[in-house]
Amino acid sequence: MAFNNAISNIFGVSPIRPLQNHMSEVIKCVSLLEMFFSATFDDNWDAADALFDEIKVSEQLADDLKKEFRIHMPKSLFMPVSRGDLLSILSQQDTIANLTKDICGIILGRKMAIPKQLHSDFLAFAQGATETCVKAQKAINELDELLETGFAGAEVKFVQKLITELATQEQKVDKKERKLRKKLFNIEADLQPVNVMFMYNTIDQIGELADTAEQIGNHVELLLAK
Amino acid sequence: MEFFTEYGAILVLLAACFGFFMAWGVGANDVANAMGTSVGSKALTVKQAIFIAMIFEFAGAYLAGGEVTSTIRKGIVDSAIFMDRPEDLVFGMLSALLAAGIWLMIASFMGWPVSTTHSIVGAIVGFAAVGVSMDAVNWGKVGTIVASWVVSPVMAGTISFALFRSVQHLILQQDDPFTRAKRFIPIYMFFVGFLIAMVTLLKGLKHVFEDAGMALTFFDSALIATVVGILVALLGGYLLTRIKRDISLEADNRFANVERVFAVLMIFTACSMAFAHGSNDVANAVGPLAAVVSIVNSGGNISAKAIMPDWILLLGGAGIVVGLATYGFKVMGTIGRKITELTPSRGFAAELGAAATVVIASGTGLPISTTHTLVGAVLGVGLARGIGALNLQVVGSIFLSWLVTLPAGAGLCIVFFYMFKAFFV
Numbered sequence: 001m002a003f004n005n006a007i008s009n010i011f012g013v014s015p016i017r018p019l020q021n022h023m024s025e026v027i028k029c030v031s032l033l034e035m036f037f038s039a040t041f042d043d044n045w046d047a048a049d050a051l052f053d054e055i056k057v058s059e060q061l062a063d064d065l066k067k068e069f070r071i072h073m074p075k076s077l078f079m080p081v082s083r084g085d086l087l088s089i090l091s092q093q094d095t096i097a098n099l100t101k102d103i104c105g106i107i108l109g110r111k112m113a114i115p116k117q118l119h120s121d122f123l124a125f126a127q128g129a130t131e132t133c134v135k136a137q138k139a140i141n142e143l144d145e146l147l148e149t150g151f152a153g154a155e156v157k158f159v160q161k162l163i164t165e166l167a168t169q170e171q172k173v174d175k176k177e178r179k180l181r182k183k184l185f186n187i188e189a190d191l192q193p194v195n196v197m198f199m200y201n202t203i204d205q206i207g208e209l210a211d212t213a214e215q216i217g218n219h220v221e222l223l224l225a226k
Numbered sequence: 227m228e229f230f231t232e233y234g235a236i237l238v239l240l241a242a243c244f245g246f247f248m249a250w251g252v253g254a255n256d257v258a259n260a261m262g263t264s265v266g267s268k269a270l271t272v273k274q275a276i277f278i279a280m281i282f283e284f285a286g287a288y289l290a291g292g293e294v295t296s297t298i299r300k301g302i303v304d305s306a307i308f309m310d311r312p313e314d315l316v317f318g319m320l321s322a323l324l325a326a327g328i329w330l331m332i333a334s335f336m337g338w339p340v341s342t343t344h345s346i347v348g349a350i351v352g353f354a355a356v357g358v359s360m361d362a363v364n365w366g367k368v369g370t371i372v373a374s375w376v377v378s379p380v381m382a383g384t385i386s387f388a389l390f391r392s393v394q395h396l397i398l399q400q401d402d403p404f405t406r407a408k409r410f411i412p413i414y415m416f417f418v419g420f421l422i423a424m425v426t427l428l429k430g431l432k433h434v435f436e437d438a439g440m441a442l443t444f445f446d447s448a449l450i451a452t453v454v455g456i457l458v459a460l461l462g463g464y465l466l467t468r469i470k471r472d473i474s475l476e477a478d479n480r481f482a483n484v485e486r487v488f489a490v491l492m493i494f495t496a497c498s499m500a501f502a503h504g505s506n507d508v509a510n511a512v513g514p515l516a517a518v519v520s521i522v523n524s525g526g527n528i529s530a531k532a533i534m535p536d537w538i539l540l541l542g543g544a545g546i547v548v549g550l551a552t553y554g555f556k557v558m559g560t561i562g563r564k565i566t567e568l569t570p571s572r573g574f575a576a577e578l579g580a581a582a583t584v585v586i587a588s589g590t591g592l593p594i595s596t597t598h599t600l601v602g603a604v605l606g607v608g609l610a611r612g613i614g615a616l617n618l619q620v621v622g623s624i625f626l627s628w629l630v631t632l633p634a635g636a637g638l639c640i641v642f643f644y645m646f647k648a649f650f651v
Contacts, residue, residue, distance in 0.1 A: 155399070
């Protein structure tokens with residue numbers, strides 16, 4: 001005999017935990033970026049290759065989580081946050097993993113050699129971008145506490161503080177990006193034009209990592225708005 | 227009438243069996259719906275929930291179940307029509323019990339969210355309207371009952387919404403929710419004690435007091451209920467002092483300790499939920515049985531003012547307990563595993579809102595669906611942005627099950643009605 005299950009069926013699976021799980025996989029992916037750059041700067045392409053494999057695995061896992069998440073988000077769900085906002089956050093989180101994979105893929109494929117005098121700035125820039133993503137994760141990790149309080153009160157102030165920190169971090173990364181571009185511009189005449197083009201492209205993409213992280217913060221802020 | 231002297235004993239025995247069968251079904255299935263929220267939020271283990279359910283379902287049925295029983299027994303049909311054909315009423319009530327019991331079995335097997343209340347009311351209306359005559363149904367009363375099926379989930383939702391909003395404002399949105407929770411939760415415990423005491427005094431113990439030659443005014447009852455409420459709050463307050471803050475739990479969720487405080491409150495609301503469920507749903511099983519017994523005992527005199535024998539409510543209570551013990555624990559475990567997103571701070575608001583609504587309905591003699599009322603209460607908490615995700619499709623399927631249950635219960639009952647008639651007459 002089955003049972004009369006109106007009560008248990010009315011509860012859907014909360015979207016918050018799966019969103020956080022997806023983000024943690026994305027962060028795993030982007031956190032490898034720094035090590036990847038260090039390896040290429042040391043001309044250790046085997047290590048870079050191994051790291052790229054790890055990044056690919058994480059990116060794939062994140063992709064699977066994303067698909068799983070979307071399947072469990074039917075329109076008939078009634079949630080304290082808008083379905084559209086959640087799906088936007090999910091796709092922005094996923095963008096971070098995708099960008100990481102693209103950045104490393106191009107560098108590895110072209111065996112891109114970054115000029116020695118740029119190494120420290122480049123590393124600081126990549127580190128800053130990664131840090132922005134980690135700060136975005138902090139905001140995402142507060143979603144269950146936000147749900148607990150009904151998206152109001154002391155917890156909201158706390159999350160707003162996190163989002164302000166995230167925005168500040170993004171501005172810092174912007175500054176680092178300008179500095180790096182300027183340095184590259186000063187030496188670009190001595191380098192091969194095609195390589196320079198790809199270097200600018202990579203810098204763009206790393207900047208985009210930080211931008212996307214900031215957008216996640218903006219979206220979390222939208223969830224707080226009544 | 228000689229019909230009743232000849233067949234009286236076997237009719238009562240049949241009614242008792244069918245009534246017990248239905249009460250067993252309520253215990254096996256329906257109680258799990260009422261208590262599943264407590265198990266799902268991990269405020270209670272399945273064993274503890276069964277234990278609370280056994281005591282408070284029984285108390286609710288015995289102390290506050292009388293009004294609804296009498297509605298089922300004589301409120302839905304127009305007794306005057308049956309004056310000269312009391313045996314039809316007996317057959318009808320027997321068929322209603324059997325039809326509702328079987329329909330519930332089928333629905334449970336298929337996993338449809340049907341309600342015991344809707345089944346039995348549909349069945350009684352069915353045999354009276356089709357088997358006897360359209361005039362045999364007290365349509366005014368039936369209209370009130372159907373209206374209460376719409377009103378009760380809305381009312382429960384409103385109460386739960388208000389309760390949960392108050393929790394958000396007083397506790398969860400503050401800087402130190404743990405201390406605030408310990409300070410304010412006894413107030414909610416007071417409400418639980420007051421509610422149960424009030425309904426018991428006003429409805430359940432009325433006859434006891436009359437027999438003893440005592441008459442309590444509304445004011446007296448309110449005073450006693452207030453004292454009971456304060457005692458309950460004191461007991462709760464004592465239990466709360468034993469909850470110590472464990473920082474290690476807060477690594478993952480800073481509200482883990484606050485929820486532990488709410489879990490204590492939820493033990494109290496689980497009691498009120500079981501009490502409310504007992505007061506309303508046991509009547510579905512024992513109401514028709516009471517009708518059969520009173521007609522047979524008076525030898526076919528419907529209008530005789532018979533007091534309902536105690537053993538009838540006891541039988542209903544016992545049926546529920548047996549249902550719980552044989553099957554209910556399994557269902558409760560399954561439901562509990564499926565409701566993992568509900569935290570004690572939410573579960574208590576939903577349960578108390580539903581329990582208050584059901585207990586008030588029981589007091590006024592309206593048979594409503596506990597499950598549907600609880601669904602309304604859960605939606606109320608959801609509207610206060612309290613629950614991660616609610617599946618609104620289920621609300622649609624509940625509405626659909628309504629539309630199916632009434633004619634299904636009625637149709638089955640009509641078939642059994644003619645069967646019994648052919649068999650005995």
